[in-house]
Amino acid sequence: MTRMLFRDDPYMRDAQAHVVAHTAEGGVVLEATVFYPTGGGQPGDSGWLEWGSSRLPIATAVKGEGRQIVLVPSEPVALPPVGAHLMQHLDWDRRHKHMRVHTALHLLSVAVPFAVTGGAISATYGRLDFNMPDAPDDREALEQALNDFVEQDARVSDGWISEAELVAAPQLVRTMAVKPPRGAGDIRLVRIGEESDWIDLQPCSGTHVARTGEIGALRLGKIEKKGGMNRRIYLHLDS
Structure with missing residues (x-):
């Protein structure tokens, strides 16, 4: 098992660790890592490792066997x-x-009150697919609602729920395409807003900012029809 330092502190940029294994494909496994592995629509982190006078660029991180996280080099070096x-x-x-x-x-999954069927994240934009028959009626109103959430500067926090508690509260699962893992113990919940007055609360293993104000201005992008009951909505960072 790789200790997930990004889970304890998503703002941790650097950390010491020791190497516990190499994979047959040439990956590196550390006992603890700040690198988030590809999952939930979020790409794996990139960066580099340094030891002595050596430096190894890392292209991405992926999930390995068991609960290991594998760092994938971007160059064929030692x-x-x-x-x-x-x-x-x-x-x-x-x-x-x-x-x-x-x-x-x-925030987009709150502003568009339909089930999410998929999604993807990049460094400049993201998109969600919704199980909805028609595109939103008012693009400007939707974009304004999103930026209103940002301007609230609401706190983003996390907690944990048991599988039994989640089964008893299925409304917490907004994503139809990716269900929370079963049989792995407690499930992480991400909350936007305060416990008594939250904007969003759903299972998620990704990394998030501490407050919505840190997101910055948002711009609504294309809205595409991806089937009879599916609409894809793109959302862009303004800077």
Whole structure:
């Protein structure tokens, strides 16, 4: 199991760790990492590792066997040896944009009250697919609602719920395409707003900003028809 430092502190950019394994494909497994692995529509983090006078660029991170996280090099160079102590560094600008976009998509899932059937995140925009027959009637009103959420500067926090509690509250699962994992213990919930007055509350394993004001201005992009009952809505960071 790789300790997920990004789960404890999504703002952690650098951390020491030691190498516990190499994969057959040439990946590196650390005992603890700040690199978020690809999942839930959010890309894996990039960055680099440093040990001694050596440096290894990391293209992405993915989930490995069990609960391991594998760091995938971007160049075919020598890997840090198993047991080596090193420093890991995130491409923070890219990660932070993923955090802003991911949190913004949670707001979009509130502003568009239909079930989510899929989604994807990049460093400049994100998109959600909704199980809805028609496009939103008023683009300007939708964009304004999203920016109103941002201007509220609502707190973003997380907590945990048991599988039994989630089964008893199915309305918390907004995403039809990706269900929370079963059999892995408690499930992480991300809340936007305060416990007694929240904007959004749903299972999510991704990284998020601490407050909605950190997202910055949002711009609504294309709205595409992707089937008889599916609409894809794009959302862009303004900067």
